[in-house]
Amino acid sequence: MTHREYEMHGGIASEHRFQLFDEPESRVEGVARFLYSGWQGGGPLLVVARPLHWALIQARLEANGCPVSALIAEGRLIALDAATTLASFLDDGQDTPNPVLFYKHIGTMVSRLSKRGRLHAYGEMADVLAEQARFSAAHGVEILWEQLGARESFTLLCGYASAHFGDPRDATSLRRICRTHTCVHADASDLLGTWLLNDRQSRYHTQEVAR
Numbered sequence: 001m002t003h004r005e006y007e008m009h010g011g012i013a014s015e016h017r018f019q020l021f022d023e024p025e026s027r028v029e030g031v032a033r034f035l036y037s038g039w040q041g042g043g044p045l046l047v048v049a050r051p052l053h054w055a056l057i058q059a060r061l062e063a064n065g066c067p068v069s070a071l072i073a074e075g076r077l078i079a080l081d082a083a084t085t086l087a088s089f090l091d092d093g094q095d096t097p098n099p100v101l102f103y104k105h106i107g108t109m110v111s112r113l114s115k116r117g118r119l120h121a122y123g124e125m126a127d128v129l130a131e132q133a134r135f136s137a138a139h140g141v142e143i144l145w146e147q148l149g150a151r152e153s154f155t156l157l158c159g160y161a162s163a164h165f166g167d168p169r170d171a172t173s174l175r176r177i178c179r180t181h182t183c184v185h186a187d188a189s190d191l192l193g194t195w196l197l198n199d200r201q202s203r204y205h206t207q208e209v210a211r
Helices: 024-040 050-062 068-074 082-087 100-113 125-131 135-150 170-179 191-197
Strands: 007-008 013-022 045-050 077-081 120-121 154-160 185-186
Touching: 013 024, 013 077, 013 135, 013 191, 024 045, 024 050, 024 120, 045 050, 045 082, 045 100, 050 068, 050 077, 077 082, 082 125, 100 120, 100 135, 100 170, 120 125, 125 135, 125 154, 135 154, 135 170, 185 191
Parallel strands: 013 154, 013 185, 045 077, 045 120, 120 154
Antiparallel strands: 007 013
């Protein structure tokens, strides 16, 4: 794992994490653990995920004692569909997201939630693009999150499927995306993700992934 701790912009401290998951189960476990920690800390939660993933994550949170429905009713947790939200600021087939629309649909929500405590957000919008091999667009989305982190204080986890970067020709795209994050990680049980991020093992990833 490479880690830059919190990224400081004046008095604002944001954390922008990147994590590779080999299987849906590891994603569910990792994201549920991340969101559970945010809930225990008393802060609000934001989820922008595929509906199936969110259903599984929600079930895991509830099994662990997190009152998801109550949090949604209180406005402390907002769950959005990744593809629908992505379409609100990125036209189909385009690789350059609209920063004005991103702030309108995402930034204002983050700002509002952040007033209720330290926000923990989980996002899959860039992963949706990576699944389509639209790595330039995914990088653009991560840049917008990074810029938002200079204005608002939050902890964001961006989850990606390891398989989206399995082709060695995508190594440069993976490095570019990793460099927009403060923390790059794959659990030891996610063997492909670990291999992709470990430059000592992979001849395709020979550069440091963090700034």
